[in-house]
Amino acid sequence: MDKFYITTPIYYVNASPHIGHSYTTIAADAISRFMRLKGKEVFFLTGTDEHGQKILRAAEKEGIGAQEFVDKVVLRYKELWKLLAISHDDFIRTTEKRHKDSVRLVIQTLYEKGDIYLAEYSGWYCTPCEIFWTKTQLDKPVCPDCARPLEELKEKNYFFRMEKYRPWLIEHIRNNQSFIRPVSRRNEVLKFLETPLTDLCISRPKARLSWGIPLSIDEDYVTYVWFDALTNYISALGFGQDESRFRQFWPADVHFLGKDILRQHAVYWPIMLHALGLSPANTVFAHGWWMIGESKMSKSRGNIVDPIEMVKAYGQDAYRYFLLKEIPFGIDGNFSEDLLVTRINSDLANDLGNLYFRTFTMVEKYFSSKVPPVADIDPVFKEKIKNLPIELDKAAEDFNFQGMLSAIWELINIANKYIENSKPWEIYKAGDTKRLENFIYNLVEVLRMITVSIYPFMPTCASSAWKQLGQTKLMEDLNFKNVFTWGLSLPGTEIKKGTPLFPRIEV
Ligand code: MSP
Numbered sequence: 001m002d003k004f005y006i007t008t009p010i011y012y013v014n015a016s017p018h019i020g021h022s023y024t025t026i027a028a029d030a031i032s033r034f035m036r037l038k039g040k041e042v043f044f045l046t047g048t049d050e051h052g053q054k055i056l057r058a059a060e061k062e063g064i065g066a067q068e069f070v071d072k073v074v075l076r077y078k079e080l081w082k083l084l085a086i087s088h089d090d091f092i093r094t095t096e097k098r099h100k101d102s103v104r105l106v107i108q109t110l111y112e113k114g115d116i117y118l119a120e121y122s123g124w125y126c127t128p129c130e131i132f133w134t135k136t137q138l139d140k141p142v143c144p145d146c147a148r149p150l151e152e153l154k155e156k157n158y159f160f161r162m163e164k165y166r167p168w169l170i171e172h173i174r175n176n177q178s179f180i181r182p183v184s185r186r187n188e189v190l191k192f193l194e195t196p197l198t199d200l201c202i203s204r205p206k207a208r209l210s211w212g213i214p215l216s217i218d219e220d221y222v223t224y225v226w227f228d229a230l231t232n233y234i235s236a237l238g239f240g241q242d243e244s245r246f247r248q249f250w251p252a253d254v255h256f257l258g259k260d261i262l263r264q265h266a267v268y269w270p271i272m273l274h275a276l277g278l279s280p281a282n283t284v285f286a287h288g289w290w291m292i293g294e295s296k297m298s299k300s301r302g303n304i305v306d307p308i309e310m311v312k313a314y315g316q317d318a319y320r321y322f323l324l325k326e327i328p329f330g331i332d333g334n335f336s337e338d339l340l341v342t343r344i345n346s347d348l349a350n351d352l353g354n355l356y357f358r359t360f361t362m363v364e365k366y367f368s369s370k371v372p373p374v375a376d377i378d379p380v381f382k383e384k385i386k387n388l389p390i391e392l393d394k395a396a397e398d399f400n401f402q403g404m405l406s407a408i409w410e411l412i413n414i415a416n417k418y419i420e421n422s423k424p425w426e427i428y429k430a431g432d433t434k435r436l437e438n439f440i441y442n443l444v445e446v447l448r449m450i451t452v453s454i455y456p457f458m459p460t461c462a463s464s465a466w467k468q469l470g471q472t473k474l475m476e477d478l479n480f481k482n483v484f485t486w487g488l489s490l491p492g493t494e495i496k497k498g499t500p501l502f503p504r505i506e507v
Pocket residue numbers: 008009010011012013019020021023024049229230231232256257258259260261288289290291296297298
């Protein structure tokens with residue numbers, strides 16, 4: 001069976017998750033569910049990044065131990081993923097033994113290979129970003145990434161030879177068009193690789209920072225948090241331990257991440273893997289940021305929106321739909337509740353919700369809630385139904401969620417027009433039962449296909465709609481191969497109309 005391995009970044013547990021974090025995870029969930037419907041064996045990984053200075057400081061601020069602190073905050077992530085119907089197959093925490101063992105092995109291997117060496121270092125350090133900058137890289141002690149002041153440091157540390165692998169990486173990116181996506185990010189990385197790479201400092205002296213994974217090669221040091229974190233993508237598969245899962249799923253098909261951490265994923269990580277003799281992921285996809293006005297939504301800017309609040313107010317499915325439909329995956333977008341409400345009322349309540357409600361009401365009124373006999377497909381649907389699975393595949397290949405949803409909405413719009421143009425109330429009045437049966441059968445069939453198509457995006461509502469359609473099979477057991485075959489709604493099936501699936505939000 002074809003496999004599909006997808007990952008999200010592992011999130012820092014220094015604070016509660018916000019909309020930005022939920023975005024990557026929802027996108028990964030939608031594509032995972034889609035791939036499962038395609039019959040692929042999916043492994044969807046998410047998790048938390050629990051070591052480093054930032055986390056330790058957050059724990060100290062709360063006056064509790066680091067482990068106690070991370071054990072507490074991790075629950076907020078786990079609860080949020082439940083609330084958002086995230087269907088991950090594994091949740092990795094960097095404080096787990098299985099992860100620590102892999103990290104220690106990675107360092108040991110690279111050290112024995114001669115790719116890790118000890119050297120005295122002096123430079124500037126950015127604590128929030130946990131990045132060293134050499135004095136040659138900067139003209140003033142201000143972090144180029146976050147614009148905060150840097151601290152001066154001089155100490156002995158372990159370094160990973162990255163520059164040595166720069167020519168290989170450039171070649172790899174050039175030979176693999178879809179390695180870094182979207183293409184603008186690919187160009188950005190190639191540009192960055194035009195200048196020599198400084199070797200990566202991968203250790204922190206324990207005396208300065210104790211909250212980390214001790215180096216297997218020198219117990220006086222702990223592992224730099226990024227070196228530790230990136231390894232999660234293989235440690236979760238059992239790298240260096242029980243490797244059956246690793247052999248089945250590596251290389252990852254895609255790493256999803258925000259553009260803020262592209263360099264770590266498109267430069268450090270592939271070089272680490274290559275040095276270990278492993279292939280890099282097939283694709284690293286960097287999406288854009290959710291902004292509030294002109295600034296990125298982030299804890300440090302204090303402009304975060306709580307996803308739990310949004311789900312409470314508007315529902316899980318509507319929230320998921322909005323994030324994936326509103327902006328192209330890869331581009332920045334503005335978040336506001338006004339936009340969210342407008343989107344819900346137009347696409348969900350008006351277009352989709354009405355289509356379900358009108359159809360169910362008509363089946364109830366005209367055929368006592370029973371699906372009429374199988375009818376031929378109406379010419380208005382023919383072309384679209386033939387194309388929809390192809391359009392979905394094509395857009396999914398590009399991780400173009402907006403495109404997938406637009407393709408589905410075209411069918412929804414055709415169906416709504418079909419109702420308006422067919423004037424069923426007149427057919428009913430004229431007593432033309434055959435025509436009315438054909439008309440309703442067409443709508444029920446089209447709704448069956450629409451329901452499966454929206455399932456990856458809005459799994460909970462799709463599952464209720466599925467039940468209302470009288471279907472008994474679990475949606476997660478469906479396979480796209482059969483869905484677009486005409487005539488699968490069984491005549492006589494009872495439609496169980498419930499409350500409207502997507503009620504209008506009154507402002
Ligand atoms: N722990 C590192 C990642 C290690 S991966 C080996 C980290 N964590 S984080 O908690 O800061 O989360 C970063 C990720 O959250 C981003 O890459 C992105 O996926 C998501 N987002 C955080 N803020 C965001 C927005 N405002 N908009 C969109 N996504 C954002 O970095």
